[in-house]
Amino acid sequence: MIAIIILVILGAIVVAFIGVFNRFAHLRNEVKNAWAGIEVQLRRRHDLIPNLVETAKGYLKHEQTTLENVIKARQQAIDVSGIKDKMQAENMLTQSLRSLFAVAENYPNLKADKTMMSLQDELTSTENKVSFSRNNYNDWVTKLNRYIDSFPPNIVANFFHYEKADLFEIEDAAVREVPKVKF
Amino acid sequence: MPLTYTEIEQNKNTQILIFFLVVVLFYFFTALIVGSLVKGFFHLYVMEGRAGSPLLGLPGLIVSLMIALVAAAIHIGHSMRNAMARVRINLGADDIDPEDNYHRLFATIVDEVNVATGGRYKITPVIIPSVALNAFSMADRKGNALVGATEGLLAKLNRQQLQAVVAHEVAHVATGDSFQTTIGCSLFGIFAATAHAALHGARAGGRVRWTRRGKGAGAIVVFLFLLFLVLSVTQFFYGLIRFSLSRDRELRADAVAVRLTRDPISLSEALYKISRGWRGFGQIDKNFSTLFILNPAKEARDEREGFMDNLFSTHPPIRKRMKILAEMAHTDVAHIVHDVVSKARREEMAREIPPETEADQPKWMLRDDGQNWKGPFTISQAMVLGWLTPATWVKRFGGQAINETLGQALGQARDEPLLTPVFDSKLGGANISKFTCPTCNQKLVDEDYEGVPIHRCVFCDGTLVDRRKMTRISLRTEKGFNERLARLADLTQKNGEARRNDRAKPEPSPFNCPNCDHEMRRGFYTYQYLVEVDKCVRCTMVWFDKDELEIIQYLIEHSDSTA
Numbered sequence: 122m123i124a125i126i127i128l129v130i131l132g133a134i135v136v137a138f139i140g141v142f143n144r145f146a147h148l149r150n151e152v153k154n155a156w157a158g159i160e161v162q163l164r165r166r167h168d169l170i171p172n173l174v175e176t177a178k179g180y181l182k183h184e185q186t187t188l189e190n191v192i193k194a195r196q197q198a199i200d201v202s203g204i205k206d207k208m209q210a211e212n213m214l215t216q217s218l219r220s221l222f223a224v225a226e227n228y229p230n231l232k233a234d235k236t237m238m239s240l241q242d243e244l245t246s247t248e249n250k251v252s253f254s255r256n257n258y259n260d261w262v263t264k265l266n267r268y269i270d271s272f273p274p275n276i277v278a279n280f281f282h283y284e285k286a287d288l289f290e291i292e293d294a295a296v297r298e299v300p301k302v303k304f
Numbered sequence: 305m306p307l308t309y310t311e312i313e314q315n316k317n318t319q320i321l322i323f324f325l326v327v328v329l330f331y332f333f334t335a336l337i338v339g340s341l342v343k344g345f346f347h348l349y350v351m352e353g354r355a356g357s358p359l360l361g362l363p364g365l366i367v368s369l370m371i372a373l374v375a376a377a378i379h380i381g382h383s384m385r386n387a388m389a390r391v392r393i394n395l396g397a398d399d400i401d402p403e404d405n406y407h408r409l410f411a412t413i414v415d416e417v418n419v420a421t422g423g424r425y426k427i428t429p430v431i432i433p434s435v436a437l438n439a440f441s442m443a444d445r446k447g448n449a450l451v452g453a454t455e456g457l458l459a460k461l462n463r464q465q466l467q468a469v470v471a472h473e474v475a476h477v478a479t480g481d482s483f484q485t486t487i488g489c490s491l492f493g494i495f496a497a498t499a500h501a502a503l504h505g506a507r508a509g510g511r512v513r514w515t516r517r518g519k520g521a522g523a524i525v526v527f528l529f530l531l532f533l534v535l536s537v538t539q540f541f542y543g544l545i546r547f548s549l550s551r552d553r554e555l556r557a558d559a560v561a562v563r564l565t566r567d568p569i570s571l572s573e574a575l576y577k578i579s580r581g582w583r584g585f586g587q588i589d590k591n592f593s594t595l596f597i598l599n600p601a602k603e604a605r606d607e608r609e610g611f612m613d614n615l616f617s618t619h620p621p622i623r624k625r626m627k628i629l630a631e632m633a634h635t636d637v638a639h640i641v642h643d644v645v646s647k648a649r650r651e652e653m654a655r656e657i658p659p660e661t662e663a664d665q666p667k668w669m670l671r672d673d674g675q676n677w678k679g680p681f682t683i684s685q686a687m688v689l690g691w692l693t694p695a696t697w698v699k700r701f702g703g704q705a706i707n708e709t710l711g712q713a714l715g716q717a718r719d720e721p722l723l724t725p726v727f728d729s730k731l732g733g734a735n736i737s738k739f740t741c742p743t744c745n746q747k748l749v750d751e752d753y754e755g756v757p758i759h760r761c762v763f764c765d766g767t768l769v770d771r772r773k774m775t776r777i778s779l780r781t782e783k784g785f786n787e788r789l790a791r792l793a794d795l796t797q798k799n800g801e802a803r804r805n806d807r808a809k810p811e812p813s814p815f816n817c818p819n820c821d822h823e824m825r826r827g828f829y830t831y832q833y834l835v836e837v838d839k840c841v842r843c844t845m846v847w848f849d850k851d852e853l854e855i856i857q858y859l860i861e862h863s864d865s866t867a
Binding site for chain 1: 412415416417419420421422423563564565566
């Protein structure tokens with residue numbers, strides 16, 4: 122009798138284990154897939170930047186440092202690997218692009234340039250796609266991390282050394298800053 | 305976006321089972337009626353009432369059920385295979401025009417939002433060429449989907465709001481609602497819509513024939529009766545299908561849309577804007593209303609929340625939807641409404657108003673190949689002169705020096721900094737159009753007018769526009785109107801009214817169509833907007849003399865009480 126009960130319990134544990142294991146496999150793959158989605162958009166952004174710099178060069182003769190910063194930030198973003206470093210490099214690139222566009226505001230000819238306009242449109246669209254794919258990625262990461270923290274999946278996670286994934290966060294001073302109210 | 309795949313699949317399957325049962329029911333009743341009629345006929349005329357009962361027995365019922373099952377399986381299978389394409393034809397949705405800025409933006413937004421779902425679907429953007437404000441989505445089993453908006457929506461919403469609406473529609477696709485509603489619509493909706501349109505057409509057109517020929521009247525009455533029968537039966541069964549589609553799926557799609565874009569306020573604003581306008585009632589058949597973000601018909605039932613309302617209505621109350629979204633952003637509906645109204649006022653103020661006169665524009669005298677001085681030309685006129693090169697001799701009309709640093713009165717075009725854009729545009733080469741102005745015999749220039757590509761003559765300011773693109777121009781409100789134009793428009797309309805009767809028939813224009821070289825006719829734009837324009841009798845091109853295009857737009861915008 123006791124043997125049967127133990128067998129049933131063991132059987133239940135095995136079934137539960139398989140369920141948890143498969144759920145992990147699913148979540149981890151979705152996170153990987155979502156990260157690949159971000160990378161596609163980032164690569165698109167990297168491909169657009171040389172054209173943008175080339176177009177802007179003709180007009181921005183006195184703003185060489187701004188252009189060089191963009192190129193440097195792009196190269197760095199391409200070179201680094203690992204989610205955390207990539208995040209930092211991409212945020213740098215966003216900052217440098219933003220300052221390029223701010224500078225471009227002062228050059229009406231550059232702003233009216235057709236190539237520049239279409240590049241800027243495409244870059245805006247790509248930025249949106251980056252942020253949308255980031256949302257998607259963060260949603261999946263949150264789901265995975267919550268699962269790792271919960272019981273009993275945490276036992277399985279420990280056993281297989283499943284680690285929590287990093288969120289892709291915006292490290293942007295302007296967005297992060299808490300508005301100061303003065304009276 | 306984490307939505308469990310199995311959840312969606314299960315939902316899809318139960319929904320199709322329900323559809324299947326409804327369709328079986330439909331064919332079962334049809335088979336019963338037909339079977340009874342046949343058996344009754346047989347009983348009365350062949351057996352002459354001698355044996356058996358005129359009603360169907362148990363074997364008859366079983367046979368009817370078998371027939372119904374087979375017929376339903378064929379019907380569902382057929383509907384699932386090409387439902388999307390057929391409903392799309394019924395809605396009259398076109399592909400996007402890649403040359404149009406607004407259409408391109410819409411396609412970009414659809415593309416962007418699709419990224420938020422992880423790019424799981426193949427979504428095609430489509431446009432319903434209507435002034436109504438609405439949006440819809442459809443999907444098939446394989447992950448192909450359509451997201452559609454009306455021209456009115458593209459013109460009236462800003463980027464964020466459009467993005468929110470697209471996210472709502474993509475959410476329907478992602479949760480599988482679109483698939484269900486598409487199949488639901490195609491099962492009976494198409495028949496009901498076709499019968500409805502035919503009945504409407506027969507009622508409108510049939511009356512004349514009726515009185516003229518008494519002989520055909522009987523046939524027409526029988527035909528109409530049959531049509532009416534088809535309509536009521538299909539509508540009844542479509543009603544059953546609509547029961548099974550909960551109105552809550554709109555709330556769910558709103559919530560998922562917010563998860564996609566993280567922007568509840570824009571969706572709330574968009575819902576408010578759509579709810580204030582004409583949503584396509586009368587143009588979009590009521591059998592397709594489940595596909596749309598807001599019910600095209602304004603039904604009182606949609607705004608109530610009783611038991612029966614929840615059962616029958618396809619859309620939840622707008623105020624409830626707005627309230628839920630507003631609470632997500634920690635604000636309230638009154639604030640959002642206020643913001644929409646004040647934003648609209650600010651946009652109205654910011655509309656770009658063309659200058660009153662061209663007098664203060666600089667002009668030049670230019671020396672042509674034959675060494676004769678020509679002019680004066682403005683800068684846009686100089687752009688299309690084929691013989692103007694950087695070496696051409698120029699002087700300012702009015703006597704100023706062409707180059708302030710050099711102080712010369714006479715010089716070559718390359719010395720005049722203000723003429724540089726002329727050569728820039730020639731280098732690009734994209735601006736000169738393939739058409740020639742019918743009155744000036746000069747090349748037209750391709751321009752962008754409120755996002756629509758048009759062709760303008762820089763000498764006489766006439767414009768050549770494709771008639772099919774006029775709806776978009778008349779809907780969009782980027783450009784404002786100066787006082788001169790407003791006065792001119794009122795005067796033109798008044799003059800037109802006085803001459804409405806003697807100028808009812810268009811007369812031949814003095815020139816041919818720049819596009820197809822066919823005859824053009826000069827007549828009123830429509831009988832509502834009494835501006836005389838030249839329309840090609842063969843292709844879709846319309847020639848507007850100076851200001852005529854703007855006048856028509858002014859008249860349409862200012863007679864428009866629905867927007």
